Amino acid sequence: MSMKAVRFHGERDLRYEDIPEPQVGKGQVKLKPAWCGICGTDLHEYLGGPNLCPTTPHPITGDSVPLTFGHEFSGTVEEVGEGVSDYKPGDRVCVQPIIYDGTCGACQEGLINCCYSNGFIGLSAGWGGGLAEHIVVPETALYHLPDNVSLEIGALIEPLAVGWHAVNVSPFKPGDAVLILGGGPIGLSVIQALVSRGADKIIVSEVSRQRQEFAKQFGAHHVLNPLKDDIVAECRRLCENQGVHVVYDAAGVQAGLDQAVHAVRARGTIVNIAVWEKPCSIHPNDLVFKERRYMGIATYVKGDFQDVLDAISEGRMKPEAMITKKIKLDEVVEEGFKTLIKDKDNQVKILVEIAGGS
Amino acid sequence: MRAARYYGKEDVRIEDIPKPECGEGQVRIAPAFVGICGTDLHEYLGGPTFCPVSPHPVTKETIPVTLGHEFSGVVEEVGPDINSFSIGQHVVVQPTISCGTCGACKAGVENTCHNGGFVGLSGGGGGLSDSLVVPASYVLPLPENVPLDVGALVEPLSVAWHAISAAPLDESSTVLVLGGGPIGLAVVQCLGAKKVKKIILSEVAPARQQFAREFGAHHVLDPRENDLVAMTKELSDENGADVVFDCAGVPASITTACQSVKSRGTVVNVAIWEKAVPFNPNMLVFREAKFTAVLGYQRKDFEAVIEALGSVGQLQPSRMITRKIRLEDLVEQGILALTTAKDQVKILVDLAA
Ligand SMILES: NC(=O)c1ccc[n+]([C@@H]2O[C@H](COP(=O)([O-])OP(=O)(O)OC[C@H]3O[C@@H](n4cnc5c(N)ncnc54)[C@H](O)[C@@H]3O)[C@@H](O)[C@H]2O)c1
Ligand SMILES: [Zn+2]
Ligand SMILES: [Zn+2]
Ligand SMILES: [Zn+2]
Numbered sequence: 001m002s003m004k005a006v007r008f009h010g011e012r013d014l015r016y017e018d019i020p021e022p023q024v025g026k027g028q029v030k031l032k033p034a035w036c037g038i039c040g041t042d043l044h045e046y047l048g049g050p051n052l053c054p055t056t057p058h059p060i061t062g063d064s065v066p067l068t069f070g071h072e073f074s075g076t077v078e079e080v081g082e083g084v085s086d087y088k089p090g091d092r093v094c095v096q097p098i099i100y101d102g103t104c105g106a107c108q109e110g111l112i113n114c115c116y117s118n119g120f121i122g123l124s125a126g127w128g129g130g131l132a133e134h135i136v137v138p139e140t141a142l143y144h145l146p147d148n149v150s151l152e153i154g155a156l157i158e159p160l161a162v163g164w165h166a167v168n169v170s171p172f173k174p175g176d177a178v179l180i181l182g183g184g185p186i187g188l189s190v191i192q193a194l195v196s197r198g199a200d201k202i203i204v205s206e207v208s209r210q211r212q213e214f215a216k217q218f219g220a221h222h223v224l225n226p227l228k229d230d231i232v233a234e235c236r237r238l239c240e241n242q243g244v245h246v247v248y249d250a251a252g253v254q255a256g257l258d259q260a261v262h263a264v265r266a267r268g269t270i271v272n273i274a275v276w277e278k279p280c281s282i283h284p285n286d287l288v289f290k291e292r293r294y295m296g297i298a299t300y301v302k303g304d305f306q307d308v309l310d311a312i313s314e315g316r317m318k319p320e321a322m323i324t325k326k327i328k329l330d331e332v333v334e335e336g337f338k339t340l341i342k343d344k345d346n347q348v349k350i351l352v353e354i355a356g357g358s
Numbered sequence: 359m360r361a362a363r364y365y366g367k368e369d370v371r372i373e374d375i376p377k378p379e380c381g382e383g384q385v386r387i388a389p390a391f392v393g394i395c396g397t398d399l400h401e402y403l404g405g406p407t408f409c410p411v412s413p414h415p416v417t418k419e420t421i422p423v424t425l426g427h428e429f430s431g432v433v434e435e436v437g438p439d440i441n442s443f444s445i446g447q448h449v450v451v452q453p454t455i456s457c458g459t460c461g462a463c464k465a466g467v468e469n470t471c472h473n474g475g476f477v478g479l480s481g482g483g484g485g486l487s488d489s490l491v492v493p494a495s496y497v498l499p500l501p502e503n504v505p506l507d508v509g510a511l512v513e514p515l516s517v518a519w520h521a522i523s524a525a526p527l528d529e530s531s532t533v534l535v536l537g538g539g540p541i542g543l544a545v546v547q548c549l550g551a552k553k554v555k556k557i558i559l560s561e562v563a564p565a566r567q568q569f570a571r572e573f574g575a576h577h578v579l580d581p582r583e584n585d586l587v588a589m590t591k592e593l594s595d596e597n598g599a600d601v602v603f604d605c606a607g608v609p610a611s612i613t614t615a616c617q618s619v620k621s622r623g624t625v626v627n628v629a630i631w632e633k634a635v636p637f638n639p640n641m642l643v644f645r646e647a648k649f650t651a652v653l654g655y656q657r658k659d660f661e662a663v664i665e666a667l668g669s670v671g672q673l674q675p676s677r678m679i680t681r682k683i684r685l686e687d688l689v690e691q692g693i694l695a696l697t698t699a700k701d702q703v704k705i706l707v708d709l710a711a
Binding site for chain 2: 104105106109111113114116169240241242249252257265266267272273274275276278279280281282283284285287288289290291292293294295296297298
């Protein structure tokens with residue numbers, strides 16, 4: 001039996017093609033993907049990859065390019081393998097796409113996101129992806145969607161979990177002032193995570209007009225334009241002349257980092273969520289003389305998906321407005337990737353409808 | 359009295375200047391031993407950086423200023439309202455100058471004061487003189503069993519103590535120290551005092567590698583011959599170091615540090631850098647590692663070091679002192695010797711010699 005899938009073959013080579021349908025095995029669940037988001041990482045891979053997609057067999061899955069794309073998705077259970085008891089056909093789920101070995105030092109400390117040989121379903125390891133009519137994943141990758149959370153929203157849990165995790169791991173505490181660099185999907189998910197924790201001074205720096213609007217809509221208290229405003233001076237002015245307590249870098253550009261190191265107060269923390277396209281330059285003394293900290297954040301750990309689902313289900317987070325466009329599986333390249341390249345400013349999340357539904 | 363005064367790049371003069379008056383709240387100290395530090399060297403070769411060219415916000419002084427911020431001494435005179443110190447008492451000075459009013463000071467991080475400075479760099483006198491007057495709050499008593507020359511090491515040891523306090527550490531931690539200069543060696547000793555079982559040190563100079571072993575490093579590596587990232591993993595069950603201290607401050611060290619640290623581990627940067635360096639944040643992202651910068655020390659670090667020096671066997675740093683010189687020989691045998699002689703760790707000026 002064959003099925004339709006969108007597979008990445010190499011730089012600017014994404015094909016809508018027929019591949020064999022996967023078979024469910026022990027401890028596994030076969031899903032019909034419903035909705036799948038396209039993410040900046042997919043775009044990087046498309047424009048300049050393969051970077052994360054393995055060209056030699058991945059240590060855990062043994063897969064290499066071509067690989068099916070799609071790591072932000074929801075779906076419906078079609079079939080369960082031997083030993084699976086928590087899921088049954090018809091269940092609505094979302095997928096936590098981290099692939100980890102479970103044996104390395106990081107995994108043993110519960111940091112599967114930092115697994116020394118990790119990868120992602122639908123991106124950097126194989127096991128298929130959300131941009132296909134069927135996928136088989138381990139039972140452990142699944143989360144039940146609460147009844148009041150739709151399949152469309154289910155496709156947003158992954159990027160929301162990134163922002164949630166960043167806020168969780170960061171030293172943010174209620175009352176702190178924060179600066180968020182970048183109002184893309186991740187920047188917006190950081191805003192939402194902070195709002196749900198009662199943050200009352202969220203400053204966002206974003207170039208695009210449309211995204212500035214989104215930032216306000218999701219609850220940012222001050223929205224600045226780095227091309228016009230003096231970010232450092234504004235952060236000091238808004239924060240007792242000292243600067244913010246925490247900066248979240250969801251932009252990953254040199255100019256942003258240069259602002260971040262001066263916009264954060266003494267002993268404050270810069271939380272970098274961005275994955276950088278190329279190395280930047282930093283003057284460590286800018287950190288030294290104010291004992292500032294810089295930390296990296298990688299995706300999410302167990303617990304983050306459930307927390308996000310609970311927050312949405314209980315109405316503490318309302319992410320619907322992140323969905324700016326919906327397209328079909330056979331339109332992924334033209335209407336999805338190419339739109340994101342040409343019209344990124346006006347888009348937040350483009351969702352691909354596979355089986356669709358709610 | 360004699361004082362070594364900094365006038366600018368490559369211009370340090372030993373001159374005769376008037377003795378300062380000791381007023382209310384102050385203590386007059388006759389410095390005994392004064393360490394020469396990398397910062398003095400930078401100031402001499404490429405400054406002024408710390409030394410003020412326009413009036414310092416707290417001391418109101420500009421160059422020339424007296425040098426010497428790592429020192430011990432003997433109390434000579436106390437202000438009329440001071441009874442916590444007595445004449446003849448051995449003491450050390452915590453040279454931090456802070457304004458007490460800025461945001462950093464109010465947040466209790468006076469070592470990062472926006473208007474801060476140092477006795478011996480920013481005005482307010484310095485250790486390289488026959489006498490100086492400082493606020494009594496800067497002065498800490500030295501226990502009787504700690505000799506005055508070791509007292510001059512309290513300051514660099516406090517830098518190290520402050521640094522190791524910034525990282526989550528216990529006896530079972532694997533720690534990598536990059537750079538075996540005075541600060542790197544001080545970090546090794548402070549880690550030893552905390553009984554850390556696996557201390558790896560990387561250093562290029564053979565003499566300093568030897569010092570590192572003597573001071574308690576368990577593995578000493580040469581970054582030109584060893585793959586530090588691989589060796590650190592090998593020595594830590596393939597995980598990487600729990601904490602890495604960068605006491606080298608070279609472009610290669612920041613990369614090595616970020617690649618050698620384990621998931622959620624901490625890189626503590628102690629080094630002061632000459633210029634911006636290439637940096638790839640992704641190194642920290644995929645491991646969720648932290649890069650923490652520390653600066654100087656706080657009073658509690660001075661107190662902890664003095665206590666460790668006074669209690670038997672915890673910190674025995676006297677072998678860090680590799681040379682003692684006269685004040686008159688400061689530039690030739692002190693500052694300039696540090697640029698060339700890698701077999702030196704701490705050169706002390708003996709004011710009585
Ligand atoms: N943060 C603070 O509060 C504070 C206070 C004092 C000094 N410092 C700084 O700490 C740093 C260390 O100070 P120091 O007194 O030990 O001086 P130092 O510069 O002599 O020590 C650095 C050592 O690193 C070694 N080194 C060079 N390249 C190396 C590499 N690739 N790998 C490993 N080692 C390498 C050098 O041989 C040298 O021995 C300096 O940058 C100094 O400015 C910071
Ligand atoms: Zn993504
Ligand atoms: Zn692992
Ligand atoms: Zn201050």
